[in-house]
Amino acid sequence: MPNIVLLNNVxxxxxxxxxxHGAQFGDRQMWATTFPSEFRDVQACYPIVFRKTTDGLGFEPVALFGFQEEENLFxxxxxxxxxxxxxxxxxxPFLIGVNGSELMVHIDADSPRVSRDEGEPVFLPLGGNSEFLERASSMLxxxxxxxxxxxALLSALLQHELLESFVLDVELNDGSQNRLVGFYTxxxxxxxxxxxxxxxxLHRAGHLHSIYMVLASLSNFRMLIDRKNAAHA
Incomplete structure (x- = not known):
């Protein structure tokens, strides 16, 4: 279980x-949440699909790294x-927290990325933020x-009934069968x-651009299959 605490220089x-990167740092995962302003960068490398949120009440866009749980072909x-x-x-291992209108940096203190002996320093010797922390804060x-x-994007997609579930059946070079289910496009x-x-x-709201980025990303399934074949070779 994560141990989320407010980051401080004391x-x-x-x-x-x-x-x-490495499996020991939690990188062996099938997908990661993404968002419309990141779609242009994500679609260059990964298929962008949608999945139901854990509460089952909505959807979220994700970048896909593999075909099964704990598979990261990258x-x-x-x-x-x-x-x-x-x-x-x-x-x-950083997260952003919101207190009213104030945004604060938190950290998972139990993350395998957190160390006292190796890695990038979070704070300077006199307590100031390191360049690494400044970059992380900007990223957050x-x-x-x-x-x-x-x-807003999801609302528009649902309003126009543009989301549909799909099943992708993949036969690898070795004859093994793989099926991707549970996602939407x-x-x-x-x-x-x-x-x-x-x-x-849709165009005025900027959603048409996001939709075309999602559609363009689907060509990456071919590359994902190639990576799966290479992993099985």
Whole structure:
């Protein structure tokens, strides 16, 4: 279980963060949450799909790394084999907390990335923020602001009934069968059938751009299958 605490330069003055990747740091995961303002970067490397939230009441967009739980086909030992790493992965072990209108940096004190002996220092010797912490804070702010755009996009998709569930059956080179289920994507037929007024409204709100980024990202399934074949070779 995570141990989320408010970051401060007294209790955490000697804290360091290990930034390399690896299964031991929690990087062996199938997907990570993303958001509309990140879609352009994400779609260059990963399929963007939608999943139901854990409460079952809504949806969230995610970058897909594999076809089954705890499978990350981009994880190569201590290296993340892609030119862009989604911010929800990069920000670990930091989180942002909100107290009224104030945003505060928190940390998972029990994260395997947290160390006293190795990694990037969080604070300077006299207590100031390190460059590493400043970058992390900027990243958290981008995530916080980016997530604010998700509800409006999802509302528009649901209003126009543009989300549909899909099943992807994959036969690997070795003959093994794999099936991806439980995710949703854009219904292209319904998108193409939208009237001019609906399309114009989606464009004005910036949602049309996000929709096309999602559709463009689906070509990455071919690359994901290639990675799966390589892992099985």
């Amino acid at each position: 209790d955490h003055k000697d804290l360091r963060v290990i930034t390399r 994880l190569d030992g201590a290296r993340w084999d892609a030119p862009y790493v989604p911010l929800m992965i990069e920000r670990q 702010l981008s995530i916080h602001q980016g997530l604010q755009g998700t509800p 854009i219904n292209e037929d319904k998108l193409a059938a939208l009237g001019a007024d609906a399309v114009a409204a």
